[in-house]
Amino acid sequence: MPRFLELKVADCKRLNADYFELWLEAPSLAPLCKPGMFFELKAQTAAQERKLFKPISVAGVLNDRISFIIKAIGPGTRALAEVQPGETLFALGPLGNDFPLVEGKNVLLVSGGVGWPPLGFLSDLLKERNKITHIHGGAGASDIFPCDRAYTVDGSAGEKGLVTQDLPQILTDQNIDIIYSCGPLPMIGAVQKIAPKIPHFASLEAYMACGLGACHGCVVPVGESYLRVCADGPVFNAADIRWEEI
């Protein structure tokens, strides 16, 4: 059951020009967080008072603390970037479903930009009992996080190009059994197109309002209907998504 709380900021530090890492004190909620789940977060500033919350995936949990890795791209995320340790912010969560876990598999993680944090969290849980290959892409060097192979569109870090460009080779070389992905829909769609027969669980990003399944604003075409990313996801079986409509 999600809760709506004012959580204390334990730490908020810049990672690079675009990203920052936020740690929140949440002893009652930290044990509930699993990879894929997210929170609706909002800074307690006057300018944000009438604004929507921002859906942010859990990047990790350490004891009583929950971490989020956030890209400052608009007023809502920039306001979050400016919170100071000791201050509080509004948090609604944990929300959504989580990735199904596996054992003894060759696992491929594919992430793009802000899609890295939930897969970083997932990797921590899977790495003991699986062989993991994590490939990650972004527009430029600031989008790159720890992984096995990195790709940037502008070539400023890792290999120049898209995260999916070497995918057929990796699938064969690593004998991949299962794929987890998180990132822009076109990236996830490209992965699904290249590997239609490999089990593939994707955590989707969406423009979101309520976060609780009430408003039906954040839907994606899945199966025979539109499902809510917030309440029916954010993790979906990628094969169920109607890619031709995206």
Next chain:
Amino acid sequence: MNRLATSLGKLSLQSPITVASGTFDTGYFDLFEQNILGAYTTKTITMQPKAGNPPPRIFETEAGLLNTIGLQNPGLKGFLSEELPRLRDLLDIPLIVSFSGSSVAEFEAILETLEKEEGIAGYEINVSCPNVEKEGIAFGAEPDVVFALACALASKSSRELIFKLSPNVTDIAQIAIAATEGGASSLALINTLYGAAIDWKTGRFRTSNPVCGYSGTALKPVALALCHKVAQAVKTPILALGGIHTWQDALEFFYAGASAIALGTAFYSDPLAAVKLHQGLKDHLEEKELALSELIGKASLPLP
């Protein structure tokens, strides 16, 4: 003494706060007690299930929210089998079922089916949802059609019959008069305004349907003016909505003639907006030693 008690036509409400159809779900009751609300209004249901519009469906603007959900709902049958039993079990507050149809006959058929079900206190007749081409807007824009529809429905039910009015008409007072004369026992206003947004960098609309419903903060003065206008034109009780967030906002609407109010978009910036509104209103009325019913329609002109 419950200073917040009010009535909406045939309904006695323990709280004047309700929810705008389509914005709220029982999931919020994980966050606060349902008796903060005076009634629960469902998402609008239609005869057949509706998939709704493709994404993107929402976009936040400077002072409000655009949406083009497209009345996604499980249809009347789905509502009866999945939703209604759950709501009946869960709710201690009056249940208002919102529905829409594509013809007078379809509105009648839905109402006749719902009349056989227990646990429904009233209906909200959605004649104003601006998102879907055929359903809604054609009904709500024509006084003659609204009158005929109200006559047809009022003769078939003794439950509270709330007509929800659109602001996207030439004269909302004429629509309110038509609904009242036809037999509507209360009026909900306003539904969303028209709104749109375009990404200036690409020239693309922000939502899959260019013309959306616009809700939130920006609507408050519009809704207040129309509430006043309708209150001057008819004696029918008014359920006011449009940009309401705080107890002070709510007071303005009561002064303008509303008997109850609904929150919608406010839940998305503050999931506890209803709780804060309830407490603020209660404290204010206690301090002034007033009951809510004493304020309704008592707005006056500024001193010279």
